[in-house]
Every structure is written in C-alpha cells, then in structure tokens.
Amino acid sequence: MKAFNNGSSIENNKRNLGKRLAKDIIEYYNINPAYLHTGKGEKVLKVRPYHKKTFQPQTVDHAESVPFFDVKLTQLQGFPDIFGESTPEYYVNYRPFNDCTAYLPIYGDSMYPRFANGEIIAVKEVTNRDVILWGEAYLVATDERANGMVTVKLLYQHDDASKIILRASNPAYGGDTVIDKASIIRLYIIKGKITRNQL
Template identity: 30%
Template sequence: MNQRVKLIRKELGMTQEQLAQHLGIGKAALSMIETGKAALSSRNRNILVQELNVNPDWLETGKGCMFNAEPDLTSYLHRTDNSLPLQSVPLYSIEGTAGLVPLFSDQAQLKPVNFIHIPNLPKCDGAIYIVGDSMYPLLKSGDIVLYKQLHDIGDVFWGDMYLLSIDIDGEEYVTVKYIQKSDRKGYVKLVSQNPHHADKEVEIARIRALALVKASIRMNSMR
C-alpha cells in the first residue's frame, strides 16, 4: 500500500510537501509512509478515498483503477496559500498571556518573546510552544507551531491540524488536534496523532479560539 501512495502522488503531479499538507501531516511523515517505514493511518486513507476519489480496492490490493472518479483538488487549491519570500513570525508565550483567547484578541498589543524567520512560508499570524504528547510523533512537547488565526468554525477544512482553545468547566484547555466532522449536530471530532489518545467530540460553542497550524519547528537538542 505504501508504494501506491507514492503512485497516487505522482499521478496527481504533487510534491511530497503538497500531498503532506493535504493529509495534514509533515513531509517527513509522508516520506516514511512512501518508503514503508510507517503505516498509512485510517484517517489518511479516508482522506485519499473520500477527498481524492482513490479506489479503496486499488489502494488495498493494487487491482482495478486508481481512481473511482476524477480527483477534485478544489479544496486543496483553495487552502494552499502563496508563500512569502521572508517574514518575521512573532513567537509568543502562552504562560505570559494566560492562554490563546487573550493572545488572539489582543495580539497587536502583546510583546513577542522572539521572532522566527523562515523563507517561503505561508502567511502566519504567530507561533507558540506546545505542551503535551497528543500529536506525537508528529509533534512533541516543546515544539513550536506557527499558526494562522481563524474567526469562524465554518472556515475549517476537515481533517487539517488546528490549534484550539476549549472551555472545560470555565477553564481554558489549549491543544493541537485534527478536526473532523461529527455525526452529532453542533459538535466536531478532535483527533490525535498519538494512538494512545482517544478521539473526543466537543461542542462547537465550547471552542473559544481557533487557528490553522501552518508549520512546526522541532528542537532536537538544547545544547
């Protein structure tokens, strides 16, 4: 199956970065899938089948046609931002702002702890350090995520990775998750990369802040 993921990408004329973005994973994670070092998750399989019209039988066995219908890349094209040659992305401390809500509501007045300079990056509003292992091994505690703030849950692309603030009994819970549709009206499903974390459905009304994760930076050593 792993080699067939590469064939799909080649047939669509996508780079690894482009298909990885569509699947909501990193380029390194996609490379591991294509080389057989990692398995294709059920979530990624569903994206290939449901959004790109890949024939599930062909994906499993290699028999039949690659696609059930012409692949629709409309949503992918709409969410692919033009990259900037160079930008200074402010890095904020959540501890210093008491959470995402005050950060997003008063970001222009807050002083960043530093700035991140990465060439050819999509437009980002800011960056923060993350805590927790729900997205491990894609992200780990201490990594930096660069985000683009959203103002409406209707702007969400299902299956992408988001930075969220959720109200739990009056307290703010900040997390990074994949957002998927829920069968329950007024709810969304939050999905982790780490298989030890169960999927969780939350009321849309409890989401207090929302941002699309555009990129991540990992610190392999502090020395």
C-alpha cells in the first residue's frame, strides 16, 4: 500500500521523483534521461547506455556489445549471412556472453526443456566445423540442399562422417533429421540463455 501511495503522490505532483526510482525507470524502459528530466529529445533510446549494476552512463562500444535480433528463425532462411541481412534491435553488454555473435529469441517448444519459448539464446559462430561438441545445442543454417533450413537442434555424430544428425531435445518432437555437413553454411554453438528481463 505504501508503494501505491508513493506512486500516487508522484503522479499528482505532491512528491518529486526520487533518484533511485528515476534510475530504475530509465533502465527498465530504456528512457532517455534528458527527456525524463526536461521533456526534450528522443523518449526511448535505441541503444541501452546503462550498465545493469551501476546504472552509470556508458559509451556504447559495439566491439564489446552483442547485437540482439528480435526475429524468428524462419525469417533468417535463405540468407548466406543470416545476421548480416537483419538490423539489430539494440546491443547488449552482458559480460558472460560478450564473445558471442548474437542474441535471438527461441520460439516454439521443440527444444524444451533446454530452451523454453520466449527465452533468449546467446550464439557464437563456429569457425572450425571439424570440432563439434556432440550432444550440445547449435543454431544451424543450411543451403538449398537442406531446404535452406535455419534451426536450433542438438547435434549428434552420424555413422557416415559426411553427415550429421539434428535432434530436438523435446521428446514430443521425435525423429532425427540427417543432413550433409556440406549443406551447412553457418554454424553457431549456443553458449547460454537469458530471460528478457536480463537484457
């Protein structure tokens, strides 16, 4: 009840917006601080300038930040450089995954319980495709020989060294998909996941 009264007091101009609440609002909604204080300028920033822990303004360094693409995997099909054709929503500076190539959301349940619908995965491009961690999750982009498929699956070794097995982690999505290794145009290991409120 106290929090509601405080909010009501601020809304009715009986109390000023405190520094701590202002920082929380700026960080959560990505509000331009200049706009919040003066009413001038861009309302919502396209790039997050605040670090989660300190809320101190930072210069956005894209070399240390990772682009977030709010796209479905089906939207990435048919592009040789699947992220090069898309515009990032913003950049994320989250130290555990700053060496990654991109963040993107998971849609659907084929990888549940490893990845739930709506979670964000951090992917890093694999430069040496001869070194694959079997049983781990990867983002796989293929050419027309595998129907231009872009999917997240667990990778397993095939008896034929020129092929690879793609498998869902959700047992409700039975059946393996076998593709030629040569049809893979991009391969990204999934280094981890975060939720949207961690962005």
